[in-house]
Amino acid sequence: MQKSVLRPSVAAETAPLSAHDRVYRGLRQQIMHGELPPGHALTLRGIGKSFGVSMTPARESVRRLSAEGALTLSASGRVTTPELSNERIEELASIRALLEPELGSRALRRAHLALIDRMDIINEANARAVNQQNPVEYIRTNLEFHRTLYLRAQSPAMLGLLETVWLQLGPTMRALYTRLRRTTAPPHHRLILEALRAGDDAALRLALRTDVTQGLRHLQA
Amino acid sequence: MQKSVLRPSVAAETAPLSAHDRVYRGLRQQIMHGELPPGHALTLRGIGKSFGVSMTPARESVRRLSAEGALTLSASGRVTTPELSNERIEELASIRALLEPELGSRALRRAHLALIDRMDIINEANARAVNQQNPVEYIRTNLEFHRTLYLRAQSPAMLGLLETVWLQLGPTMRALYTRLRRTTAPPHHRLILEALRAGDDAALRLALRTDVTQGLRHLQA
DNA sequence: AGTGGGAATTTGTGATCACAATTTCGGATG
DNA sequence: CATCCGAAATTGTGATCACAAATTCCCACT
Incomplete structure (x- = not known):
């Protein structure tokens, strides 16, 4: 060396x-x-x-x-890499469900059209990854979709905490998405984009929360 | 060595x-x-x-x-050690205001009398630290008061995130409490204990939230 | 064929070292 | 008296090493 x-x-x-x-x-x-x-x-x-x-x-x-x-x-x-218990997975999901609506709400006031368009493009890449059954690319684009929004919240500490949670879930998400080989794109991304365009805070919070909890509740089934 | x-x-x-x-x-x-x-x-x-x-x-x-x-x-x-901007301090406070009521609420269901008595004792030590104008002991007992409650929430990941936030605020809290040399104990600890004894979830969430935000809003003044 | 044990290998820990970059300090100069 | 420059000291970085503990592997023995 x-x-x-x-x-x-x-x-x-x-x-x-x-x-x-x-x-x-x-x-x-x-x-x-x-x-x-x-x-x-x-x-x-x-x-x-x-x-x-x-x-x-x-x-x-x-x-x-x-x-x-x-x-x-x-x-x-x-x-x-960690092997998370079901309890731990649920706890991490509930943290996401707590932080992500808050970050989304903070971003909403600052969100402009170019941002939403960019999220749209990322979402299409996400849908492609689903069709190709590519777990890594699916996870990557999914996180990028959310992070693109949250960056606008101008809350670096909160985003940092959230990324820590994502990090802990990384290997588990891979295991989940390779196991059940999902064939349909996450349905709530559309709702998120609609709420953003409408500037509807309550709808955005709800859409983010359900996107997070739904995505990880597939595990139990 | x-x-x-x-x-x-x-x-x-x-x-x-x-x-x-x-x-x-x-x-x-x-x-x-x-x-x-x-x-x-x-x-x-x-x-x-x-x-x-x-x-x-x-x-x-x-x-x-x-x-x-x-x-x-x-x-x-x-x-x-970090020198936090006012913006960063406010952001960290808002994270505390988000996580701590949630942890308190989760702990409420599992809280028994022995726990509340223990918090009472810690709170008395906290009041003594105020009288002695001992910032380190004040911060230590204050955090212990909160942590004693949150440990009952059985949510290790969420408590871990919160401790990260406390950690970031450590040096700043010292600076604050040595500067303004507070002479009165935090008034909301009493409300927290009352809400716990009453089993009142909404009151507990509110008391925790105000305890956190009030404590750090002294900065701006 | 299965099992137990001991040697060989793998692996993390912590100390030490060479090195470059930064910081500090002193004195010379204006 | 202030300022600037260069030498000396301080400091973080990354590689390497010795060592102990854990793991793996292989062969003898039942």
Whole structure:
């Protein structure tokens, strides 16, 4: 492993991006987007190798992610993606049901047409992912649909908490959506867009809440 | 620094407790209880020395805590406690106002008399801390009052998120309570206890919400 | 063929080191 | 007396290493 001898190329002038950051972001995305099933085992040396770094940044990333609930550390320090109990899944869903309507409501006042159009496009990509039965792409576009809206709420701390919840649900969502191989797009996205266009706060809150709870209630069945 | 040669003594049979855990917990408590003012600078070597460990566990703890918003990393990697903007403080307060009534409501069904008595005792300690003008003890007992209730909600994920918010507010709360040297105990704790005894869900939610928002609205004045 | 045990391997932990970047401090200069 | 520049000290980063604990694997034995 060479030191940080090679300067950041002219292209990446925005941020040198530390090794820890690259590993953290990479792992986080894999987990949130459902690229890893629940219970999937990881090793520090393996993570380091796959990102071309030593164990040190890998360990820091794992510690950070396990603090956020994105990874589980066994008593002996073994690293796996979490296998959530039904209770835990319901609790996380209820947190989503609490935070997401609030974020949506805050975004509503600031939402303009270009935003809604953008959400429409993302929603179409989401529908395509359903047809292709591509769980990772489905989860990714679904989260992007919601995040695009919530970014307008200008509430970074609340969005940060919500993303932590999404992160914890990543592997479980993958397991759910690959198991029941859904063939129809989430029906509530349409309601969300309609409420946005109408500027109807109550309808938006309701649509977001049902979208969240419905999506995860498929599990019990 | 010796290796981990000395076996855990017979007394501490519950958990050997890794170096990282000791440092993380220690720092976290200092921050959450307001032992550090906003903008306070820390160094990895200093943290390591004060806990009797090397830089490695100190770095992991700092990474973890900064991921939770309890510490700020400057562009050059310098570590300080956060100096929150008014906007951020208000946002965190509104998150508390969202989560705490929900946790209280969930706890209400399971709350028995022994719990309420315990909260009463903690509340008296809280009042003593006010009289002694001891900010750290005030913050500690205040949080313990709330946490004692919320633990009954049996919602570990939601409580975890809330503690993250408390953590971010730690240094700011210290600054607030040392600046305005409050001399009266929080008036809403009485209302919370009454609502608990009466089993009144709506009153409890309201009391919790006002306790949270009132406590932090003192800032603006 | 199944089982138990012990060696070999894998794995996480924490200390240490080299290094670059930042910060700090002192003195020379205007 | 203020300011700026350069040297010295401080500090975070990431790689490497020794070590202990856990896991895996394989073979002898029943």
